[in-house]
Amino acid sequence: MIQFYSPEIEATGLLPETESGHCVRVLRMKEGDRIYVTDGKGHRFECTILEAHPKHTAVEILTMESISPWWGFRLELCVAPPKNADRIEWLVEKAVEIGVDRIVLMKCARSERKTLRTDRLEKIAVSAMNQSLKANNTVIEGPVPFKELITDDFAGFKCLGYCDSAYPLRSFSEEYDGGNVRILIGPEGDFTPEEVAMAIENGYMPVTFGGSRLRLETAALYSAVAAHVIGDLSGIKIGSDLGSENP
Numbered sequence: 001m002i003q004f005y006s007p008e009i010e011a012t013g014l015l016p017e018t019e020s021g022h023c024v025r026v027l028r029m030k031e032g033d034r035i036y037v038t039d040g041k042g043h044r045f046e047c048t049i050l051e052a053h054p055k056h057t058a059v060e061i062l063t064m065e066s067i068s069p070w071w072g073f074r075l076e077l078c079v080a081p082p083k084n085a086d087r088i089e090w091l092v093e094k095a096v097e098i099g100v101d102r103i104v105l106m107k108c109a110r111s112e113r114k115t116l117r118t119d120r121l122e123k124i125a126v127s128a129m130n131q132s133l134k135a136n137n138t139v140i141e142g143p144v145p146f147k148e149l150i151t152d153d154f155a156g157f158k159c160l161g162y163c164d165s166a167y168p169l170r171s172f173s174e175e176y177d178g179g180n181v182r183i184l185i186g187p188e189g190d191f192t193p194e195e196v197a198m199a200i201e202n203g204y205m206p207v208t209f210g211g212s213r214l215r216l217e218t219a220a221l222y223s224a225v226a227a228h229v230i231g232d233l234s235g236i237k238i239g240s241d242l243g244s245e246n247p
């Protein structure tokens with residue numbers, strides 16, 4: 001299956017220029033070929049190409065399918081971008097492929113990088129969405145000040161990865177038992193003690209992701225994978241419990 005992205009596909013019947021170029025110039029698709037298009041809002045359309053134009057490919061919609069995120073809970077990954085922009089771009093690509101609802105770029109006291117091209121990250125996220133055949137855009141926001149982020153409302157498990165022993169540290173895999181989760185990953189120099197204290201005051205739990213000290217993008221990706229594994233197991237357990245009550 002080859003999937004393209006067009007946020008206004010129902011209204012225009014067209015692929016955007018970038019997607020049209022990929023469809024016609026790179027994949028050499030032509031009139032009459034079947035393709036799949038998502039609007040990034042949870043819908044996938046089966047289409048026939050009417051005009052294979054490298055800048056505005058026109059299609060006819062044949063069918064529409066509604067597709068919800070398969071993981072069934074909200075997963076937010078909040079990261080202080082590293083100095084090397086390539087590393088956050090890699091993280092965005094892999095996190096979207098795995099499945100994340102929202103990626104927030106945090107501005108912390110020790111942040112090495114203060115600005116980022118979110119437009120480039122959004123393009124990477126769209127490409128990863130198509131690659132992994134999802135139908136919902138991962139929201140990318142930032143930079144968001146740390147204090148602003150931790151004081152907004154979030155219904156679910158809230159935690160931050162932390163390496164210092166100044167606070168009792170718990171294992172993420174032991175504390176998180178499924179459901180909505182927001183994970184904060186600090187900069188190369190870690191969160192400041194003041195930031196950790198502020199986070200705890202706002203309901204965040206300092207956690208570790210195993211016995212190794214990880215680069216921030218590794219820790220972020222590890223935490224997303226762990227959340228999926230635990231969420232899946234939690235869903236299986238709930239399903240098994242329901243099944244035992246209704247033999």
